Structures are given as C-alpha cells and as structure tokens.
Amino acid sequence: MLDWSQILEPNTHPLEILVRGSSMYLGLFVLLRVILKRESGTTGVTDLLVVVLIADAAQNGMAGQYQSISDGLLLVAVIIGWSFLLNWVAVHWRWAERLVRPRPLPLVRDGVLLRRNMRHELITEAELRAQLREQGIAHLEDVHEVRMEADGQFSVIPCEQAKDQHRPRNPRSKQRV
Template identity: 50%
Template sequence: MFKKVNWHAVFVPETPLLEIFVRGSLVYLGLFLLLRVLLKRESGTLGITDMLLVVLIADAAQNGMAHEYRSVPEGLLLVTTIIFWSWLLNWLGYRFPVFHNLIKSKKLLLVKNGRMIKQNMQRELITTSELMSEVRMSGITDLAEVKEAYMEPSGTISVITYEQSTGKRRDKQIV
C-alpha cells in the first residue's frame, strides 16, 4: 500500500545548483525585459487574460529555468533566484536613479489641453474608446475638461482636470 520514499531524489540535486541559478536568472531577466517593454499598459490590472498569460509564461519558462529539476533544494533555489532578482531590481531602482529609469517606465502624456496625443496612444496601443472609458471612470464626460491625462508607470491612466489644477472651472471649448 505504501511505496518506499526515495529520500535521495527528494533532497539531493541532480542538476548543479549554479546551473539552476544561472538558468533562473537568465529566464527571469529575459521575461522582465519582454514584459517591461511590451506589456507596460497591462501591468496595472490583472484580468483573466493577464492571469492566463502569467500561467502560460510560467509553464513555458519552467523547463528553460529548471532543466527538469526533481529535488526540493533545486526547487527552492529556483524560487529563491526568482525572488532575489525581483528584490534586487526593485532595490537598484530605489537606490539609484539610473536604474530606476531603466526598470520603471516613465509616465506618458496621452491628453494635453483636452486634445488626445495620438502618437503616444498609438505607441501604447490605446484606443480612443479605452481612453474615454478611463476618463469617464474619473467622473469626466467631456475631454475638453481634461488638462492632462497620463499613462502611469503602473499601467493605469491618471486624469487631471482644469478644475483640479487651478481650483476653478474652465469654459468648455468646442472643437
């Protein structure tokens, strides 16, 4: 009924630990760069498609990182490597401005004085309807009320109205 446990396989790594660290580091840093460059706009929210993306990335990257590890120390080292790089990149971004600029994206101006900046919207693949949805969620129905709107480094969109920036309401312009 009970099978014999192979304790050697549980606790003794088959893959050299340095190889696991190097593989984990390369895959983590590679995925970080891809997600930093390609999916900035998606990082502010976690919907079903985003969760699916994370699961699929994890599954696809697993063999590249682990080289089919089987022991507990190998698994723990791989998880520790991923946490280490996450912590180190955040620490470097906090301590050194040059790293902060590389690791964290800058805010991107999407609306200036009630007018959409189409070039910046295209760069982040934001449609007019997506932008207007975010503006409406801020309680604004007319883009003419918007002094500035930014895509923040987190992927969210912040909206500043004329009323907020000056304390008084501006007459709406018909465009």
C-alpha cells in the same frame, strides 16, 4: 519506502538553475516592460513576474519534475533575488529607476490628445475615452492631463482640480500658532 536523498539532494547543478532562472526572469521582465506595460494592471511588472515564476518553480519542486525540493527552492530564491535586486537598484540609482519603473506617459494635455504617445502604447482614442468616462469625465475639454502610470493605469487630472493646485496661497494662512 521514501528515498530521502532523491527528494532532498539537488540533482541539477546550481549554476544551471541560476542561469536558467536568471535568463527566464530577465527575458520575461524585458518583454513585459517593453510590450505589455498597460496589460499588467495594478500589479507592477516585477510583482507579476515573481508570482508567475514562483508558482511555476514551486510547482515543479512539489510535483517532482526537478527530482528534488532543493532544486525548486534554489530556483525560487533566484527569482526572488532578481526581483529584490532590480527594486534595490531602482531605488539607489535614478538611471536604473527609469529602466525598471517607466515614467508616467502623458496622453492628454489641456484637452488635447497626444496621439504620438498613444500610438507608442497602442492606445486607441476609444480606449482613452472609456477610461475618462470611468473617471466621470465626458469631454476632453474638461481634462487638464491624463497619464498612463508605470503600472499601466490611467491617472486623470480634471481642469478644476488643476486650477486648485495652481491657485496662489494666502500668505496669512501660513501664520504660526
């Protein structure tokens, strides 16, 4: 016979779950934000954390390692809560946005490698050139700018595209209809 009280009633103090979940989320967030920025690919660091931690928390709740479903659900709620809170804070305060979502880092400007920035993110010239080839660019001289975005992806602005953006507009094209 199933012991419903053992399955549904929490047996870990909710404050302990809150402290453990918060510590793991924030600790992993800092590590991923500082160390593995470009490894996260197209998934943002907070998204990656939520998926990994929820999978683990839900697995523990389902497999019985918490002894109760409510312990697992509380931990999942803590993880989602931190993700929501960090994103909310980043939207409402500019200083927090810089902490949660790093600014794009220039790696090439007007065909010149910015080696200091490349060293900061542990990007080799070979890796950068491979990214340029994937964008169909064979020579650095053809690049106006390359930036590593907050999600770790590289955005490339070719010289001809930059010229189009800075071209003076025809005042006649602004006529009202």
